[in-house]
Amino acid sequence: MSAATATRTVLRTEARLFAREPGSLFWVVISPTVLLTILGLIPSFREVSEDLGGRRVIDLYVPVAVLFALIMSGIQAMPPVLSGYRERGILRRMSTTPVRPGTLLTAQLALHAAGALVSALLVISVGRLAFGVALPENLPGYALALLLAVAGGLALGAAVCAVSRTQKIATAVGSAVFFPTMFTAGVWVPVQAMPDTLQRIVQLTPCGAASQALDTAMSGGWPGWAPLAVMAAWTVGLTAAAARWFRWE
Protein backbone atom coordinates (compact mmCIF):
# COMPACT_ATOMS: atom_id res chain seq x y z
CA MET A 1 0.00 0.00 0.00
CA SER A 2 1.10 3.54 -0.60
CA ALA A 3 2.21 6.10 1.96
CA ALA A 4 -1.09 7.93 1.47
CA THR A 5 -3.05 4.77 2.33
CA ALA A 6 -0.95 4.27 5.45
CA THR A 7 -1.53 7.88 6.53
CA ARG A 8 -5.26 7.52 5.97
CA THR A 9 -5.36 4.27 7.95
CA VAL A 10 -3.40 5.83 10.82
CA LEU A 11 -5.78 8.82 10.86
CA ARG A 12 -8.88 6.62 10.74
CA THR A 13 -7.57 4.34 13.48
CA GLU A 14 -6.60 7.24 15.74
CA ALA A 15 -10.01 8.87 15.12
CA ARG A 16 -11.70 5.68 16.34
CA LEU A 17 -9.49 5.61 19.42
CA PHE A 18 -10.25 9.31 20.05
CA ALA A 19 -13.96 8.48 19.91
CA ARG A 20 -13.40 5.75 22.53
CA GLU A 21 -12.30 8.29 25.14
CA PRO A 22 -15.59 9.67 26.48
CA GLY A 23 -13.78 11.74 29.12
CA SER A 24 -11.62 13.55 26.58
CA LEU A 25 -14.54 14.01 24.21
CA PHE A 26 -16.65 15.57 26.97
CA TRP A 27 -13.95 18.02 28.10
CA VAL A 28 -12.89 19.01 24.59
CA VAL A 29 -16.16 19.07 22.67
CA ILE A 30 -18.97 19.46 25.22
CA SER A 31 -17.66 21.22 28.34
CA PRO A 32 -17.01 24.65 26.73
CA THR A 33 -20.66 24.78 25.61
CA VAL A 34 -21.79 23.65 29.07
CA LEU A 35 -19.72 26.48 30.59
CA LEU A 36 -21.33 29.00 28.24
CA THR A 37 -24.81 27.65 28.93
CA ILE A 38 -24.39 27.84 32.71
CA LEU A 39 -23.20 31.46 32.47
CA GLY A 40 -26.00 32.27 30.03
CA LEU A 41 -28.59 31.02 32.52
CA ILE A 42 -27.57 33.74 35.01
CA PRO A 43 -30.08 36.54 34.27
CA SER A 44 -27.71 39.45 35.04
CA PHE A 45 -25.18 38.10 32.51
CA ARG A 46 -27.75 38.61 29.78
CA GLU A 47 -28.21 42.32 30.61
CA VAL A 48 -26.42 45.12 28.80
CA SER A 49 -23.68 46.61 30.98
CA GLU A 50 -22.36 50.16 30.64
CA ASP A 51 -18.96 49.05 32.08
CA LEU A 52 -18.50 46.65 29.16
CA GLY A 53 -19.19 49.31 26.49
CA GLY A 54 -22.81 48.39 26.02
CA ARG A 55 -22.19 44.64 25.74
CA ARG A 56 -23.39 41.78 27.88
CA VAL A 57 -21.23 39.44 29.94
CA ILE A 58 -22.45 36.52 27.84
CA ASP A 59 -21.17 38.29 24.69
CA LEU A 60 -17.67 38.35 26.18
CA TYR A 61 -17.87 34.73 27.24
CA VAL A 62 -18.37 33.29 23.74
CA PRO A 63 -14.70 33.88 22.75
CA VAL A 64 -13.66 32.79 26.24
CA ALA A 65 -15.50 29.48 25.81
CA VAL A 66 -13.91 29.08 22.37
CA LEU A 67 -10.45 29.51 23.91
CA PHE A 68 -11.43 27.15 26.72
CA ALA A 69 -12.07 24.51 24.03
CA LEU A 70 -8.59 25.02 22.55
CA ILE A 71 -6.96 24.81 25.98
CA MET A 72 -8.83 21.62 26.85
CA SER A 73 -7.84 20.02 23.57
CA GLY A 74 -4.21 21.15 23.33
CA ILE A 75 -3.07 21.19 26.94
CA GLN A 76 -5.36 18.83 28.84
CA ALA A 77 -6.29 16.12 26.35
CA MET A 78 -3.35 15.81 23.94
CA PRO A 79 -0.14 15.68 26.06
CA PRO A 80 -1.10 12.53 28.05
CA VAL A 81 -1.98 10.74 24.80
CA LEU A 82 1.30 11.60 23.08
CA SER A 83 3.50 10.93 26.08
CA GLY A 84 1.58 7.69 26.70
CA TYR A 85 2.36 6.59 23.14
CA ARG A 86 6.01 7.27 23.79
CA GLU A 87 6.04 5.64 27.23
CA ARG A 88 4.31 2.47 26.05
CA GLY A 89 6.80 2.04 23.21
CA ILE A 90 4.10 2.54 20.57
CA LEU A 91 6.22 5.11 18.72
CA ARG A 92 9.28 2.88 18.99
CA ARG A 93 7.39 -0.12 17.63
CA MET A 94 6.17 1.97 14.72
CA SER A 95 9.65 3.21 13.88
CA THR A 96 10.60 -0.38 12.92
CA THR A 97 7.99 -0.29 10.11
CA PRO A 98 8.23 1.54 6.78
CA VAL A 99 5.96 4.26 8.21
CA ARG A 100 7.54 6.91 10.43
CA PRO A 101 6.11 7.36 13.93
CA GLY A 102 5.73 11.08 13.14
CA THR A 103 2.63 10.06 11.18
CA LEU A 104 1.00 9.05 14.45
CA LEU A 105 1.83 12.40 16.08
CA THR A 106 0.53 14.30 13.06
CA ALA A 107 -2.73 12.34 13.18
CA GLN A 108 -3.12 13.18 16.88
CA LEU A 109 -2.47 16.89 16.23
CA ALA A 110 -5.03 16.89 13.40
CA LEU A 111 -7.65 15.15 15.54
CA HIS A 112 -7.21 17.48 18.49
CA ALA A 113 -7.36 20.48 16.14
CA ALA A 114 -10.58 19.10 14.65
CA GLY A 115 -12.02 18.46 18.12
CA ALA A 116 -11.22 22.04 19.19
CA LEU A 117 -12.76 23.51 16.02
CA VAL A 118 -15.95 21.43 16.32
CA SER A 119 -16.22 22.55 19.93
CA ALA A 120 -15.71 26.21 18.91
CA LEU A 121 -18.46 25.94 16.29
CA LEU A 122 -20.76 24.40 18.89
CA VAL A 123 -20.06 27.27 21.31
CA ILE A 124 -20.69 29.90 18.62
CA SER A 125 -23.92 28.17 17.49
CA VAL A 126 -25.32 27.77 21.00
CA GLY A 127 -24.32 31.36 21.79
CA ARG A 128 -26.21 32.56 18.73
CA LEU A 129 -29.28 30.32 19.05
CA ALA A 130 -29.77 30.24 22.81
CA PHE A 131 -28.48 33.62 23.94
CA GLY A 132 -28.63 35.79 20.83
CA VAL A 133 -24.89 36.47 20.72
CA ALA A 134 -24.06 38.04 17.35
CA LEU A 135 -22.03 35.93 14.91
CA PRO A 136 -18.52 37.21 14.12
CA GLU A 137 -18.90 40.19 11.79
CA ASN A 138 -15.47 39.88 10.22
CA LEU A 139 -15.60 36.19 9.31
CA PRO A 140 -12.20 35.84 7.53
CA GLY A 141 -10.49 37.72 10.35
CA TYR A 142 -12.22 35.55 12.95
CA ALA A 143 -11.33 32.34 11.09
CA LEU A 144 -7.69 33.40 10.82
CA ALA A 145 -7.49 34.28 14.51
CA LEU A 146 -9.20 31.00 15.45
CA LEU A 147 -6.84 28.87 13.33
CA LEU A 148 -3.78 30.63 14.74
CA ALA A 149 -5.15 30.13 18.25
CA VAL A 150 -5.71 26.39 17.61
CA ALA A 151 -2.16 26.10 16.25
CA GLY A 152 -0.83 27.90 19.33
CA GLY A 153 -2.78 25.66 21.72
CA LEU A 154 -1.50 22.48 20.03
CA ALA A 155 2.07 23.83 19.91
CA LEU A 156 1.86 24.51 23.65
CA GLY A 157 0.56 20.97 24.24
CA ALA A 158 3.31 19.49 22.09
CA ALA A 159 5.92 21.48 24.02
CA VAL A 160 4.45 20.21 27.32
CA CYS A 161 4.77 16.68 25.98
CA ALA A 162 8.33 17.26 24.77
CA VAL A 163 9.62 18.39 28.17
CA SER A 164 7.76 15.65 30.09
CA ARG A 165 9.51 12.33 30.41
CA THR A 166 6.46 10.29 31.42
CA GLN A 167 2.71 10.36 31.01
CA LYS A 168 2.29 11.30 34.70
CA ILE A 169 4.66 14.24 34.36
CA ALA A 170 2.90 15.35 31.15
CA THR A 171 -0.44 15.41 32.98
CA ALA A 172 1.10 17.36 35.87
CA VAL A 173 2.91 19.88 33.62
CA GLY A 174 -0.28 20.19 31.56
CA SER A 175 -2.24 21.10 34.69
CA ALA A 176 0.41 23.59 35.79
CA VAL A 177 0.21 25.31 32.40
CA PHE A 178 -3.57 24.96 32.35
CA PHE A 179 -4.40 27.52 35.06
CA PRO A 180 -2.31 30.43 33.71
CA THR A 181 -3.68 29.83 30.21
CA MET A 182 -7.23 29.73 31.59
CA PHE A 183 -6.57 33.05 33.34
CA THR A 184 -5.07 34.70 30.25
CA ALA A 185 -7.95 33.38 28.14
CA GLY A 186 -10.25 35.30 30.49
CA VAL A 187 -12.15 32.36 31.96
CA TRP A 188 -12.36 34.05 35.39
CA VAL A 189 -12.36 37.68 34.26
CA PRO A 190 -12.80 38.36 30.54
CA VAL A 191 -9.66 39.99 29.14
CA GLN A 192 -11.72 43.00 28.01
CA ALA A 193 -12.84 43.56 31.62
CA MET A 194 -9.31 43.44 33.08
CA PRO A 195 -7.52 46.63 34.24
CA ASP A 196 -5.50 48.31 31.47
CA THR A 197 -1.99 47.36 32.60
CA LEU A 198 -2.95 43.74 33.23
CA GLN A 199 -4.72 43.66 29.86
CA ARG A 200 -1.56 44.81 28.07
CA ILE A 201 0.54 42.13 29.79
CA VAL A 202 -2.04 39.41 29.18
CA GLN A 203 -2.21 40.33 25.51
CA LEU A 204 1.41 39.22 25.12
CA THR A 205 0.43 35.65 26.03
CA PRO A 206 -0.95 33.30 23.35
CA CYS A 207 -4.43 33.12 24.85
CA GLY A 208 -4.58 36.83 25.72
CA ALA A 209 -3.62 37.75 22.17
CA ALA A 210 -6.15 35.26 20.81
CA SER A 211 -8.84 36.72 23.02
CA GLN A 212 -8.05 40.23 21.74
CA ALA A 213 -8.01 39.11 18.09
CA LEU A 214 -11.27 37.12 18.39
CA ASP A 215 -12.96 40.02 20.19
CA THR A 216 -11.99 42.54 17.50
CA ALA A 217 -13.11 40.23 14.67
CA MET A 218 -16.33 39.57 16.54
CA SER A 219 -17.28 43.24 16.42
CA GLY A 220 -16.39 43.59 12.75
CA GLY A 221 -12.81 44.85 12.83
CA TRP A 222 -9.69 43.18 11.37
CA PRO A 223 -7.95 41.40 14.30
CA GLY A 224 -4.93 43.69 14.00
CA TRP A 225 -1.37 42.64 13.30
CA ALA A 226 -0.14 42.92 16.88
CA PRO A 227 -2.19 40.06 18.41
CA LEU A 228 -1.80 37.94 15.24
CA ALA A 229 1.97 38.42 15.35
CA VAL A 230 2.03 37.51 19.07
CA MET A 231 0.10 34.29 18.35
CA ALA A 232 2.27 33.42 15.35
CA ALA A 233 5.47 34.03 17.33
CA TRP A 234 4.31 31.78 20.19
CA THR A 235 3.27 29.05 17.75
CA VAL A 236 6.60 29.11 15.93
CA GLY A 237 8.61 29.27 19.15
CA LEU A 238 6.70 26.48 20.90
CA THR A 239 6.75 24.25 17.81
CA ALA A 240 10.50 24.72 17.51
CA ALA A 241 10.91 23.90 21.22
CA ALA A 242 8.72 20.80 20.87
CA ALA A 243 10.66 19.60 17.82
CA ARG A 244 13.98 20.31 19.52
CA TRP A 245 13.25 18.50 22.78
CA PHE A 246 10.80 15.81 21.78
CA ARG A 247 12.24 12.36 22.38
CA TRP A 248 10.91 9.31 20.61
CA GLU A 249 11.54 6.99 23.56
Place this chain on the structure above:
Amino acid sequence: MTAIEVRGLHKTYGDRKVVDGVSFDVGEGEIFGILGPNGAGKTTTVECVGGLRTPDEGRVRVCGYDPGTQRADVTRVLGVQLQDSELQPKLTVREALDLYASFYERPADRHELAERLGLLPQLRTRFGKLSGGQKQRLFIALALIGRPKVVVLDELTTGLDPRARREAWELVESIRDSGVTVLLVTHFMEEAQRLCDRIAVIDRGRVAALDTPAGLIGRSSAAKEISFASRTPLDPAELRALPGAAGVETKDGRTAVHGTDETVTAFVSLLARRGVTAAGLRVVDATLDDAFLDLTGADLR
Protein backbone atom coordinates in the same frame (compact mmCIF):
# COMPACT_ATOMS: atom_id res chain seq x y z
CA MET B 1 23.46 -16.46 2.16
CA THR B 2 23.80 -14.32 5.27
CA ALA B 3 20.57 -12.90 6.64
CA ILE B 4 22.16 -10.80 9.38
CA GLU B 5 25.75 -9.75 9.65
CA VAL B 6 27.13 -8.07 12.77
CA ARG B 7 30.82 -7.14 12.88
CA GLY B 8 32.71 -5.51 15.73
CA LEU B 9 29.64 -3.83 17.22
CA HIS B 10 30.30 -1.30 19.98
CA LYS B 11 27.81 0.79 21.93
CA THR B 12 28.51 2.87 25.01
CA TYR B 13 25.97 4.69 27.17
CA GLY B 14 27.77 7.37 29.13
CA ASP B 15 30.83 5.53 30.44
CA ARG B 16 29.17 2.12 30.42
CA LYS B 17 30.23 -0.18 27.57
CA VAL B 18 27.02 -2.08 26.86
CA VAL B 19 28.16 -3.78 23.67
CA ASP B 20 31.88 -4.32 23.37
CA GLY B 21 32.84 -5.88 20.07
CA VAL B 22 30.02 -8.28 19.25
CA SER B 23 30.27 -10.18 15.94
CA PHE B 24 28.10 -12.93 14.48
CA ASP B 25 26.44 -14.04 11.25
CA VAL B 26 22.95 -15.44 10.97
CA GLY B 27 22.41 -17.74 8.01
CA GLU B 28 19.21 -17.72 5.99
CA GLY B 29 16.56 -20.05 7.44
CA GLU B 30 18.26 -20.36 10.82
CA ILE B 31 16.85 -19.85 14.28
CA PHE B 32 19.74 -17.98 15.83
CA GLY B 33 19.71 -17.39 19.57
CA ILE B 34 21.25 -14.59 21.53
CA LEU B 35 21.51 -15.85 25.06
CA GLY B 36 22.80 -14.05 28.09
CA PRO B 37 22.03 -12.74 31.56
CA ASN B 38 20.00 -9.57 32.00
CA GLY B 39 22.02 -6.49 31.14
CA ALA B 40 24.50 -8.42 28.99
CA GLY B 41 23.85 -6.22 25.95
CA LYS B 42 21.43 -8.53 24.10
CA THR B 43 18.67 -5.98 23.57
CA THR B 44 21.06 -3.21 22.58
CA THR B 45 22.56 -5.56 19.98
CA VAL B 46 19.20 -6.33 18.38
CA GLU B 47 18.18 -2.67 18.60
CA CYS B 48 21.20 -1.91 16.42
CA VAL B 49 20.04 -4.65 14.03
CA GLY B 50 16.53 -3.14 13.94
CA GLY B 51 17.84 0.36 13.30
CA LEU B 52 16.52 1.69 16.61
CA ARG B 53 20.01 2.58 17.78
CA THR B 54 23.08 3.73 15.94
CA PRO B 55 26.18 1.76 16.90
CA ASP B 56 29.24 3.75 17.98
CA GLU B 57 31.36 1.43 15.91
CA GLY B 58 30.93 -1.68 13.80
CA ARG B 59 29.00 -2.91 10.82
CA VAL B 60 25.45 -4.24 10.74
CA ARG B 61 23.71 -5.62 7.65
CA VAL B 62 20.23 -7.11 7.34
CA CYS B 63 19.83 -8.96 4.01
CA GLY B 64 22.68 -6.75 2.82
CA TYR B 65 21.07 -3.45 3.90
CA ASP B 66 22.49 -1.05 6.45
CA PRO B 67 19.89 -0.21 9.14
CA GLY B 68 21.57 3.15 9.69
CA THR B 69 21.41 4.46 6.12
CA GLN B 70 18.95 2.15 4.32
CA ARG B 71 16.13 2.26 6.85
CA ALA B 72 13.34 1.92 4.28
CA ASP B 73 14.89 -1.25 2.81
CA VAL B 74 15.53 -2.78 6.23
CA THR B 75 11.95 -2.18 7.43
CA ARG B 76 10.69 -4.05 4.35
CA VAL B 77 12.69 -7.21 5.03
CA LEU B 78 12.76 -7.18 8.84
CA GLY B 79 9.85 -7.84 11.21
CA VAL B 80 10.38 -6.93 14.83
CA GLN B 81 8.85 -7.85 18.17
CA LEU B 82 10.25 -5.55 20.82
CA GLN B 83 10.66 -6.15 24.51
CA ASP B 84 8.40 -3.87 26.63
CA SER B 85 6.51 -2.38 23.75
CA GLU B 86 2.75 -2.06 23.71
CA LEU B 87 -0.07 -0.92 21.49
CA GLN B 88 -2.80 1.65 22.05
CA PRO B 89 -4.84 0.11 24.90
CA LYS B 90 -8.20 0.54 23.18
CA LEU B 91 -7.06 -0.71 19.78
CA THR B 92 -8.70 -4.02 18.84
CA VAL B 93 -6.75 -6.95 17.42
CA ARG B 94 -8.44 -6.50 14.05
CA GLU B 95 -7.63 -2.78 13.96
CA ALA B 96 -4.02 -3.44 14.92
CA LEU B 97 -3.67 -5.95 12.07
CA ASP B 98 -5.33 -3.54 9.61
CA LEU B 99 -3.16 -0.66 10.78
CA TYR B 100 0.12 -2.51 10.48
CA ALA B 101 -0.91 -4.13 7.20
CA SER B 102 -1.37 -0.63 5.74
CA PHE B 103 2.31 0.10 6.39
CA TYR B 104 3.55 -2.49 3.88
CA GLU B 105 3.42 -2.79 0.10
CA ARG B 106 2.40 -6.45 0.03
CA PRO B 107 1.09 -7.40 3.45
CA ALA B 108 0.28 -10.97 4.44
CA ASP B 109 -3.34 -12.09 4.48
CA ARG B 110 -4.64 -10.81 7.82
CA HIS B 111 -7.30 -13.45 8.30
CA GLU B 112 -4.88 -16.26 7.57
CA LEU B 113 -2.31 -14.78 9.93
CA ALA B 114 -4.87 -14.35 12.72
CA GLU B 115 -5.97 -17.94 12.21
CA ARG B 116 -2.42 -19.26 12.24
CA LEU B 117 -1.71 -17.44 15.50
CA GLY B 118 -5.00 -18.45 17.08
CA LEU B 119 -6.24 -14.88 17.30
CA LEU B 120 -9.56 -15.28 15.46
CA PRO B 121 -11.66 -15.34 18.68
CA GLN B 122 -9.93 -12.12 19.83
CA LEU B 123 -10.36 -10.01 16.68
CA ARG B 124 -12.74 -7.62 18.44
CA THR B 125 -10.87 -7.64 21.74
CA ARG B 126 -9.01 -4.50 22.75
CA PHE B 127 -5.26 -4.77 23.26
CA GLY B 128 -5.58 -3.81 26.93
CA LYS B 129 -7.88 -6.80 27.59
CA LEU B 130 -5.64 -9.45 26.01
CA SER B 131 -3.74 -11.96 28.13
CA GLY B 132 0.05 -11.96 28.08
CA GLY B 133 0.15 -14.89 25.67
CA GLN B 134 -2.41 -13.29 23.35
CA LYS B 135 -0.45 -10.02 23.32
CA GLN B 136 2.72 -11.87 22.37
CA ARG B 137 0.90 -13.76 19.61
CA LEU B 138 -0.42 -10.45 18.30
CA PHE B 139 3.12 -9.04 18.32
CA ILE B 140 4.31 -12.07 16.36
CA ALA B 141 1.49 -11.45 13.89
CA LEU B 142 2.53 -7.79 13.54
CA ALA B 143 6.15 -8.83 13.07
CA LEU B 144 5.08 -11.17 10.25
CA ILE B 145 2.48 -8.98 8.58
CA GLY B 146 4.91 -7.34 6.15
CA ARG B 147 6.09 -10.76 4.85
CA PRO B 148 9.60 -10.23 6.23
CA LYS B 149 12.62 -12.36 5.39
CA VAL B 150 13.96 -12.01 8.93
CA VAL B 151 12.20 -11.58 12.28
CA VAL B 152 13.67 -10.44 15.55
CA LEU B 153 11.93 -11.75 18.66
CA ASP B 154 13.18 -10.09 21.84
CA GLU B 155 12.31 -11.92 25.08
CA LEU B 156 9.22 -13.32 23.44
CA THR B 157 8.26 -15.68 26.25
CA THR B 158 9.26 -13.63 29.30
CA GLY B 159 6.27 -13.41 31.61
CA LEU B 160 4.31 -16.17 29.90
CA ASP B 161 3.02 -19.22 31.75
CA PRO B 162 4.61 -22.57 30.78
CA ARG B 163 1.77 -23.52 28.46
CA ALA B 164 1.75 -20.21 26.58
CA ARG B 165 5.52 -20.47 26.36
CA ARG B 166 5.33 -23.87 24.71
CA GLU B 167 2.76 -22.54 22.25
CA ALA B 168 5.06 -19.65 21.43
CA TRP B 169 7.89 -22.09 20.79
CA GLU B 170 5.79 -24.02 18.31
CA LEU B 171 5.00 -20.75 16.56
CA VAL B 172 8.68 -19.86 16.30
CA GLU B 173 9.37 -23.24 14.74
CA SER B 174 6.51 -22.77 12.29
CA ILE B 175 7.90 -19.34 11.35
CA ARG B 176 11.24 -20.91 10.50
CA ASP B 177 9.53 -23.72 8.60
CA SER B 178 7.84 -21.09 6.43
CA GLY B 179 11.29 -19.91 5.36
CA VAL B 180 11.78 -16.91 7.63
CA THR B 181 15.06 -16.44 9.48
CA VAL B 182 14.61 -15.92 13.22
CA LEU B 183 16.86 -13.98 15.59
CA LEU B 184 15.71 -14.96 19.05
CA VAL B 185 16.80 -13.09 22.15
CA THR B 186 16.28 -14.97 25.38
CA HIS B 187 17.58 -15.61 28.84
CA PHE B 188 15.82 -19.00 29.08
CA MET B 189 18.21 -21.89 28.59
CA GLU B 190 15.49 -24.39 27.89
CA GLU B 191 14.10 -22.14 25.16
CA ALA B 192 17.46 -21.66 23.48
CA GLN B 193 18.29 -25.37 23.73
CA ARG B 194 14.96 -26.42 22.27
CA LEU B 195 14.66 -23.87 19.44
CA CYS B 196 18.00 -22.57 18.27
CA ASP B 197 20.19 -23.95 15.53
CA ARG B 198 23.06 -21.87 16.86
CA ILE B 199 23.51 -19.70 19.91
CA ALA B 200 25.72 -16.73 20.67
CA VAL B 201 26.24 -16.52 24.41
CA ILE B 202 26.66 -12.84 25.25
CA ASP B 203 28.16 -11.81 28.54
CA ARG B 204 29.18 -8.29 29.59
CA GLY B 205 28.88 -6.99 26.04
CA ARG B 206 31.00 -9.69 24.41
CA VAL B 207 30.34 -12.99 22.65
CA ALA B 208 31.52 -15.57 25.21
CA ALA B 209 30.81 -18.51 22.90
CA LEU B 210 29.09 -19.22 19.61
CA ASP B 211 28.04 -22.77 18.75
CA THR B 212 25.14 -25.18 18.38
CA PRO B 213 23.39 -26.04 21.68
CA ALA B 214 25.01 -29.50 21.65
CA GLY B 215 28.37 -27.94 20.84
CA LEU B 216 28.10 -25.52 23.74
CA ILE B 217 27.21 -28.30 26.17
CA GLY B 218 29.98 -30.54 24.88
CA ARG B 219 32.46 -27.70 25.23
CA SER B 220 31.68 -27.44 28.88
CA SER B 221 34.25 -29.02 31.20
CA ALA B 222 31.47 -30.85 33.03
CA ALA B 223 29.28 -32.38 30.36
CA LYS B 224 28.23 -35.40 32.46
CA GLU B 225 26.96 -35.74 35.97
CA ILE B 226 27.28 -39.07 37.80
CA SER B 227 25.28 -39.32 40.99
CA PHE B 228 24.50 -42.03 43.54
CA ALA B 229 23.41 -42.49 47.15
CA SER B 230 26.12 -41.27 49.53
CA ARG B 231 26.03 -44.43 51.66
CA THR B 232 27.88 -46.23 48.86
CA PRO B 233 31.38 -46.87 50.34
CA LEU B 234 33.55 -44.71 48.07
CA ASP B 235 36.18 -42.20 49.11
CA PRO B 236 35.54 -38.64 47.82
CA ALA B 237 39.28 -38.12 47.35
CA GLU B 238 39.35 -41.15 45.11
CA LEU B 239 36.42 -39.78 43.10
CA ARG B 240 38.15 -36.43 42.69
CA ALA B 241 41.15 -38.24 41.30
CA LEU B 242 39.12 -39.83 38.47
CA PRO B 243 40.28 -38.70 35.01
CA GLY B 244 38.35 -35.64 33.76
CA ALA B 245 36.54 -35.15 37.07
CA ALA B 246 35.72 -31.47 37.51
CA GLY B 247 34.17 -31.62 40.95
CA VAL B 248 32.55 -33.75 43.62
CA GLU B 249 29.74 -32.60 45.87
CA THR B 250 27.43 -34.17 48.40
CA LYS B 251 23.93 -32.86 48.82
CA ASP B 252 20.66 -34.26 50.16
CA GLY B 253 22.15 -37.71 50.71
CA ARG B 254 23.52 -38.00 47.18
CA THR B 255 27.04 -37.63 45.90
CA ALA B 256 27.52 -36.09 42.46
CA VAL B 257 30.62 -36.22 40.30
CA HIS B 258 30.88 -33.79 37.39
CA GLY B 259 33.07 -34.80 34.53
CA THR B 260 33.37 -36.11 31.01
CA ASP B 261 32.66 -39.41 29.22
CA GLU B 262 36.11 -40.50 30.35
CA THR B 263 35.12 -39.91 33.96
CA VAL B 264 32.06 -42.10 33.49
CA THR B 265 34.16 -44.99 32.10
CA ALA B 266 36.71 -44.67 34.90
CA PHE B 267 33.94 -44.54 37.49
CA VAL B 268 32.35 -47.73 36.19
CA SER B 269 35.69 -49.58 36.25
CA LEU B 270 36.29 -48.28 39.78
CA LEU B 271 32.98 -49.82 40.88
CA ALA B 272 33.92 -53.12 39.15
CA ARG B 273 37.37 -53.19 40.75
CA ARG B 274 35.90 -52.71 44.21
CA GLY B 275 32.92 -54.99 43.60
CA VAL B 276 30.69 -52.19 44.86
CA THR B 277 27.10 -51.61 43.74
CA ALA B 278 26.32 -47.93 43.69
CA ALA B 279 22.80 -47.38 45.00
CA GLY B 280 20.49 -45.23 42.87
CA LEU B 281 23.18 -44.64 40.23
CA ARG B 282 22.35 -42.01 37.57
CA VAL B 283 24.40 -40.58 34.74
CA VAL B 284 22.91 -37.50 33.08
CA ASP B 285 24.00 -35.09 30.38
CA ALA B 286 24.69 -31.60 31.59
CA THR B 287 22.21 -28.99 30.37
CA LEU B 288 22.82 -25.73 28.60
CA ASP B 289 22.40 -24.18 32.06
CA ASP B 290 25.56 -25.88 33.26
CA ALA B 291 27.38 -24.95 30.07
CA PHE B 292 26.24 -21.36 30.42
CA LEU B 293 27.41 -21.05 34.00
CA ASP B 294 30.66 -22.64 33.02
CA LEU B 295 31.15 -20.22 30.09
CA THR B 296 30.20 -17.00 31.80
CA GLY B 297 30.54 -17.71 35.49
CA ALA B 298 27.39 -15.65 35.74
CA ASP B 299 24.13 -16.44 37.37
CA LEU B 300 21.22 -16.05 35.02
CA ARG B 301 19.11 -14.00 37.38
